[in-house]
Amino acid sequence: MEFPTQMYIDGTLADGRASRDIINPATETVVATVAVAGAEDADRALNAARDAFAGWAATSVAERQGWMRKLRDEVIAQEDWLRSCIHHEMGKPWAQTEEDWDRLVASLDFYAEEIARVNDEILVDRAGSHSHRVVHEPAGVALAFLAWNFPLLNLAFKIGPAMAAGCPIIIRPSDATPISAYAVGVLCARIGLPKGVVQILATESYAVADALTASTMPQVVTLIGSTRTGQHIMRTGATSIKRYSMELGGNAPVLVFEDADLDLAAEIVTGVKFSNAGQICVSPNRVFVAEAVRQVFEQKVVERARAAQVGFDRNAEITTGPVIDGRAWTRLKGLIDDAVSEGATLLAGGDRPEGQMTGHFLAPTVLTDVTETMQVYRQETFGPIVSIIPFAQEGDLLRMANDCEEGGLTAYVFTRDLARAEACAARLRYGEIQINGVKYDIDLPHGGIGQSGIGHDCSSLALHDYLVKKRITRALDTNSFGGLNP
Known part of the structure; x- marks a missing residue:
């Protein structure tokens, strides 16, 4: 079976200036030699996401739903290939790869439906002189750092709400397990997803990863990883005000x-x-x-x-x-x-x-x-x-x-x-x-307290991590003046 080796940047599959052997930890043999991103690749991804934002944010909910369902259909059609990527890149037992694949299908389905349930909020004016509504808009470019333990499930938790919300997303999979993420890039290219909406690039360079985080272009930074990594990303990202959604370590x-x-x-x-x-x-x-x-x-x-x-x-x-x-x-x-x-x-x-x-x-x-x-x-x-x-x-x-x-x-x-x-x-x-049990699913909130994170994966709460609220107020009487003191 041939495994994907290329990054997906600005709507195209790309080789990098460097490469990395991915070793199956069960057999200790090379599965594939994959492209890894350098500084120029990171810059290209950031610029492409920035350039894509206005157009992608302006698309109708129906259009975004259409793209998500096209991608979902490809994920379903390529089940064996996607699961084989996980099976070989991390040695995960075959039966257990189904959960990874299934969550990607579920995420694309769930968030395509959930975004249609996001409605304006109407606020009552105490004086009766103005009308007020709160609308939801895409937050901006999203940057996602993924852990290696569930290569597709972790990707699913990010790509679904970001696409639905209208946020272009740059996904950095773990450099230990990038193959299945690169396979999703192949599927994005296959359906002709608009340029810059999704970008997938692995890097083993801390400098390149830090450059992504330190850039002022991302408005949302999301992570699945350790508490220490989350702290580092927040320090590095302090070059600008960013929103964070992080699922971090635990000691259950x-x-x-x-x-x-x-x-x-x-x-x-x-x-x-x-x-x-x-x-x-x-x-x-x-x-x-x-x-x-x-x-x-x-x-x-x-x-x-x-x-x-x-x-x-x-x-x-x-x-x-x-x-x-x-x-x-x-x-x-x-x-x-x-x-x-x-x-x-x-x-x-x-x-x-x-x-x-x-x-x-x-x-x-x-x-x-x-x-x-x-x-x-x-x-x-x-x-x-x-x-x-x-x-x-x-x-x-x-x-x-x-x-x-x-x-x-x-x-x-x-x-x-x-x-x-x-x-x-x-x-x-x-x-x-x-x-007396255990239950996880795409519609159930998943998040921690304290050093275990901020924000949520899964459920409608995750979708709102990628949305900002805007108040629109209109005077009912053109002579009315509500005052400026908040």
Whole structure:
């Protein structure tokens, strides 16, 4: 299968002055050699987006919807190709690539419909002398930085609302997984999307990425990445006033009380933790378990960890693929070894799967007796490691759950006591509280609190990150004067 290698800038597919080998972390072989952007490419993309803004913003909702649906149809027609790009560039199990692809289809569909629901707001004038309406307009050029863990899903969360709102968007995929994003560029070129509306360019140069952010042309800067990266982008972007929408890091707690459905809790914890090799921003990280059910819960988690199928085979039911690269593997192994040296007990995994010599695979790992001082507790692991923290009394539980330097994205609560669940939800400082289950979809708001981000992905809230409000006031009597003091 031939994989795309070119950037998409100013309506055309383009080679760069430099290139990068993309390595499949499962096989450690080169998938493709792709173009990466230099300073001139970044300037061309910025200028093209700026030049496209007036025309794209002025298009009717119906016209923008038409382009989005053309792109959606191509995404549907090229499902196997797009999913193969993800499968090979990050070693993601084949079945799990469907979510990436599906979210791109869903985003183009949802936001094409959602933009038609954005209406003017009529304000009542207290004196009755003027009419007032608030209208919504495109904010301007958008700049999106994407993480590598869900190459198409992350792109979907940005391209849908930006196109619908009328904002030209420059997408910088991760330099680790640019292939599937470049494939979307091929589809944009194929449908003849107006020049400058979407641009896709990867770069491994910090200087080029910083130049994009520091430019005064983008009005919206959006990111899926770490809290540290978000802080850097905001500092670099301070050359002008910009709007930010960022989904950043998290250190998700799980609260498993003694009355919880332990099979359900174990299934969700391991399902989210071992899928995508645990490289999920909402993945359960610190699992607080009531001492009374601790041994039973641990057994259920260990059984699932040992039953997980690890590997890279499109025709097999693989649970856990590789982590993204050797550096990630070494970091995760270091967290495990540090925890064990500090007194944690290793119940499963902890190293390469037996017999797996090639690829950056880490066996699904279960640690217990984890404490607050351990690095695996303090850091977002972003790997297939379940850390269990037993608790005997609830007094300090919420303090520990909220003790998260990287801010609050998602928290999980398992209990049959609805009043207890709601009390926990009220006090947990996280943007999403999942009670006795887990659900994400394009129409549900996704965002964090504090250091976990600003703004939202998904839902109508994301669309409004790309829209600005304008008040239009008209005097009903030409002799009326409402005053200038706000």
